[in-house]
Amino acid sequence: MDTETQTFAGAFQRFGQWKETDGSEARTAGAPEGENTIDIQGLNVYIQDKQILKDVTLQLFDRKITCIIGPSGCGKTTLLRSINRMIDTTEHVRVEGNVIVDGENIYGPKAEITHIRKKIGLLSQRPTPLPMSIYDNIAFGCRIHGTRNKKKLDAIVEQYLRATGLWDEVKDRLHNPASGLSIGQQQRLCLARGLAVEPQFILADESTSALDPVSSKHIEDLFLQLRERYGIIMVTHTLRQALRIADYVVFMYLGEVIEKGPADVLFNHPQHELTKQYLSGVFS
Amino acid sequence: MKFFADKFFRALMVLSMLIVFAFLGSILITILKNGWPAMSWDMVTQLPGGGFYIGKEGGVLNAIVGSLYIVGASTVLGLLASIPIVFFINIYLKKESRLASFVRLSFDVLYGIPSIVYGAFAFTIMIFFGLRTSLLGGIIVITLLIIPIFVRSMDEVARQLPKDLLDATYSLGATRFEAIKVAIRQILPGIATATLLSIGRAIGDAAGVMFTAGFTDSIPTSLDQPAATLPLSIFFQLSSPTPEVRERAYASALLLTLIVLVLSIIGRMITYRFSKNKIK
Numbered sequence: 001m002d003t004e005t006q007t008f009a010g011a012f013q014r015f016g017q018w019k020e021t022d023g024s025e026a027r028t029a030g031a032p033e034g035e036n037t038i039d040i041q042g043l044n045v046y047i048q049d050k051q052i053l054k055d056v057t058l059q060l061f062d063r064k065i066t067c068i069i070g071p072s073g074c075g076k077t078t079l080l081r082s083i084n085r086m087i088d089t090t091e092h093v094r095v096e097g098n099v100i101v102d103g104e105n106i107y108g109p110k111a112e113i114t115h116i117r118k119k120i121g122l123l124s125q126r127p128t129p130l131p132m133s134i135y136d137n138i139a140f141g142c143r144i145h146g147t148r149n150k151k152k153l154d155a156i157v158e159q160y161l162r163a164t165g166l167w168d169e170v171k172d173r174l175h176n177p178a179s180g181l182s183i184g185q186q187q188r189l190c191l192a193r194g195l196a197v198e199p200q201f202i203l204a205d206e207s208t209s210a211l212d213p214v215s216s217k218h219i220e221d222l223f224l225q226l227r228e229r230y231g232i233i234m235v236t237h238t239l240r241q242a243l244r245i246a247d248y249v250v251f252m253y254l255g256e257v258i259e260k261g262p263a264d265v266l267f268n269h270p271q272h273e274l275t276k277q278y279l280s281g282v283f284s
Numbered sequence: 285m286k287f288f289a290d291k292f293f294r295a296l297m298v299l300s301m302l303i304v305f306a307f308l309g310s311i312l313i314t315i316l317k318n319g320w321p322a323m324s325w326d327m328v329t330q331l332p333g334g335g336f337y338i339g340k341e342g343g344v345l346n347a348i349v350g351s352l353y354i355v356g357a358s359t360v361l362g363l364l365a366s367i368p369i370v371f372f373i374n375i376y377l378k379k380e381s382r383l384a385s386f387v388r389l390s391f392d393v394l395y396g397i398p399s400i401v402y403g404a405f406a407f408t409i410m411i412f413f414g415l416r417t418s419l420l421g422g423i424i425v426i427t428l429l430i431i432p433i434f435v436r437s438m439d440e441v442a443r444q445l446p447k448d449l450l451d452a453t454y455s456l457g458a459t460r461f462e463a464i465k466v467a468i469r470q471i472l473p474g475i476a477t478a479t480l481l482s483i484g485r486a487i488g489d490a491a492g493v494m495f496t497a498g499f500t501d502s503i504p505t506s507l508d509q510p511a512a513t514l515p516l517s518i519f520f521q522l523s524s525p526t527p528e529v530r531e532r533a534y535a536s537a538l539l540l541t542l543i544v545l546v547l548s549i550i551g552r553m554i555t556y557r558f559s560k561n562k563i564k
Contacts, residue, residue, distance in 0.1 A: 086455055089447075091378050118457035128452040131469040131561045140466070141456040177561045190452065197456055 036062040036102060036200060036231070038083060038120075043097035045078055047090060052078045054255040056097075060248075062200060062231040065223060067242035067263075069235075070252035071284055076235040079252070080203050083233065084120035085113050102200075118145060120201045121194035126210045127186035129178035130193075134161075134170050137178045137189055141197040160192040164222055184215025191222065195230075202226065204234040208241065220245055239279065243267060251275045315541060319534030327535050332501045339526040344536050347517035349503045351543070353419060354493065354513060355486045358426035362482060365427070366434035367475070371464050374442040375450070388439065394432040400491035402429050407495040420507040422497025429492050430482040437481055441474025442467070449563065469561055476555035483547055487540065490515035514540045 038060040045053040053075050060066050060083075068076045081087040083099060085106055098105045106116045118141075130137050138157045147153060157174070161167040166188050170181070178189055187207065194202060204223070208216035223232050223245055236242050242249055246263040251274075259266060259275045270276045277283060330343030373384040406425045415421065445467055453463040468475075490513070498510035499520070514536060521533035 084455065086451060089451060089454060091380070114457040114459055116457075117455055122451075122455035124448060124452060124455075126448060128446070128448040129563060130449070130452065130466050131563050132466075133561065140453075141458075144456065144458050144462045179561065179563050193456065 038201065038231070038233075039098070039100040040079075040083070041098040041100065043079075043082060043095070043099065045075075045082055045087065045096075046094040047078075048092045052255055053082070056255075056257050058250060058257055058260060060201070060231060060233055063227060063229070064247040065227050065232045065234060065245050066248040066250060067234050067236050067246035068250045068252060069237075069239065069242050069278070070258075071278065072237075074252045075255040076252055077205055080205050080233065080235050081122070083201075083203055084117050084122055085111075086117070086122055088113065118197050119199055120203060121197065121199040123187075123191055123194055123202060123204045123207045125206045127183055127190050129181070129186050129189055132178065133175045134178050134181070134189065135174040138193050138196045141193055145197055156196055160196045161189075163195060163226075164188040164192040165218065166192060182215075184211050184218060187211055187215065187219060188222070191219070195226075199230065201231040201233060204232060206235055206237055209237060251278065253278070312541070315534050315537045318531060319536070319538040322528065322531035322535040323538065324535075327532065328539065331503070336501070337520060337524055337529060339524075339528045344512075344514065344517050344532075344539070346501055346503055346512040347514045347536065348539065348543075350419070350422075350497070350500075350511035351487055351514045351540075353504070353511060354422045354426050354497060355483055357423045358430060358486055359479060359483055361423070361427045362430045362434050363475075363479065366431050366438060366478075367468075369435050370438045370442050371467070373439065374445065375460055375464055375467065388436075391432045391435045391439075395436055398491070399425075399429050399489050403492040403495050406492075410496065416508070417496060417498025417510045418508045419497060419504045419511040422493045422511055422513070423507075425492045425496045426486045426489060429489060430486050433482045433485060434478050437478035438471065438474055441471045441477075445470060446563070469558075470563060473555050473559040473562060476551055476558070480548055480551045483551075484544055487544060487547075488515055490519055514543075 040056055040058040040060070043053055043056040043058075044051065056079060068079060070076055078087065081090070082095060083106075087093055087095060095107060097107070099107060101116070101119065105111065130140055132140065135157055138160055139153045142153060142156055147156070158167060158171075161170065166185060169185060173180075178186065181189060187210075191202075191207075202223075208219050211219065220241065223234070226232060227247075234245075242263070248261065249263050249266045250260040251258050251266065251270075251272075253274050259270060259272045266275070267279065270279055324343075326341070327343040328348065329345060330341070331346050332344065333340055333342035336342035369387070373381070373387050377384040402425050406421060406428075410417075410421055449470060450463055450467065453466045458466070493511075493513050494516060497513060499512050499516050500510040501512070504511045518533050518536045518540070521529050521536060524530060524533075
């Protein structure tokens with residue numbers, strides 16, 4: 001990927017194309033055939049005996065951007081963290097139901113957590129560079145999954161720094177601490193780090209909310225590019241953001257999925273009263 | 285009135301700072317004034333000769349080497365023992381784990397136990413097994429003495445580990461052990477501070493080594509031989525009736541202070557080098 005395609009103009013062009021082509025495709029609804037999906041079936045999550053998610057059944061598609069929207073405390077983040085079992089790090093948590101990825105139930109007895117998380121990466125709300133150099137931040141994930149060859153690592157680091165548009169900004173200081181980067185650069189580094197372990201899906205938990213408008217635009221543009229290869233599931237608080245980038249939208253309220261569907265349909269013709277109210281700003 | 289309060293407390297803070305500096309200064313001046321005249325190359329390079337403690341020829345090389353042996357070995361052993369404890373209670377156990385708080389409480393108690401008690405305890409065990417005073421005995425007691433310092437001061441830093449950092453590591457598919465390898469970089473400065481505190485306590489301790497390492501005028505060549513230490517050497521010289529010997533006690537104290545100072549500076553330099561990657 002060359003850096004030119006990452007300019008805003010380029011992004012807007014693709015944005016326009018998507019409006020015409022992908023949008024109509026999405027409007028036909030249903031799962032694109034032959035794609036990998038994440039199937040969430042009857043998911044209930046309790047934290048300290050309080051039910052956070054109520055019988056969530058949902059299908060998430062590969063190579064699409066799915067935005068999860070809803071008011072604060074409606075369980076968006078919990079849902080996201082349940083998809084790659086990051087929820088396990090929460091204390092006093094109980095999960096019922098199935099999440100099927102590639103035909104395998106990740107809550108099944110044979111599921112292997114590190115493998116699941118490699119396949120489904122998470123980009124958190126605030127950038128969290130690891131306490132090491134820029135190079136090692138990206139190489140870390142590859143190393144723990146068995147890539148130790150120096151030349152291979154060099155290539156991977158360059159590939160993913162280019163993919164997130166960081167290469168030209170940091171190529172002369174790869175071995176400097178990652179904490180020296182600006183906050184927007186750090187978030188792109190975290191994205192590059194997540195991509196380097198070759199996931200299928202990327203979970204993004206309000207990943208632009210801590211960033212300035214320019215950096216957050218940068219991340220959005222990257223998501224639009226990455227959609228060609230990855231399934232992206234994004235929790236967002238900003239309706240406008242969902243409008244800009246979502247192929248599918250899921251609206252949640254008090255732990256339940258109220259409405260879900262292709263972005264055009266849900267935004268233009270919401271069926272449920274709560275969705276209408278939320279979209280028109282009655283509550284947020 | 286607001287400004288008066290501000291100025292008043294500012295003055296109070298400056299005052300307390302001055303008191304601390306005054307103490308530090310007067311300690312340094314006292315040992316310099318009393319010890320400098322007796323300082324000589326012989327002090328650092330010679331073993332105590334016959335009659336050293338009544339004012340004849342010799343130095344305290346035996347004590348310098350003995351102290352360094354004990355401090356070096358017990359610092360390494362202490363680190364090896366306490367790092368796993370710290371990571372176990374902070375990464376493997378849950379935040380409000382009862383075991384973790386019990387471990388913390390235990391180390392608080394151990395922290396507060398005076399070193400003479402450690403010495404007496406080890407002495408009893410050594411008698412039980414029929415062991416003589418030895419370098420090994422000293423190393424073990426000092427290790428036991430500093431493990432609580434290590435654990436508690438590293439624990440304070442490890443508890444501040446950002447949850448986000450661990451989450452980021454886990455979400456790459458890392459195991460807990462791999463997460464520890466990341467976490468350890470973040471708390472390196474804390475480990476260095478803990479090490480400095482422990483070295484300070486270990487090198488200055490007299491009561492713990494008195495019955496365990498014993499005292500000798502020669503340099504131990506194996507672990508089962510007794511070893512001299514600087515604090516005990518100072519103690520023996522200071523209790524001498526001869527003025528020259530008492531002067532040499534101050535010179536030894538000066539040496540002890542210098543060693544601690546040098547180790548601290550080295551420690552700080554290493555910390556600085558290794559903490560450049562830390563996430564603020």
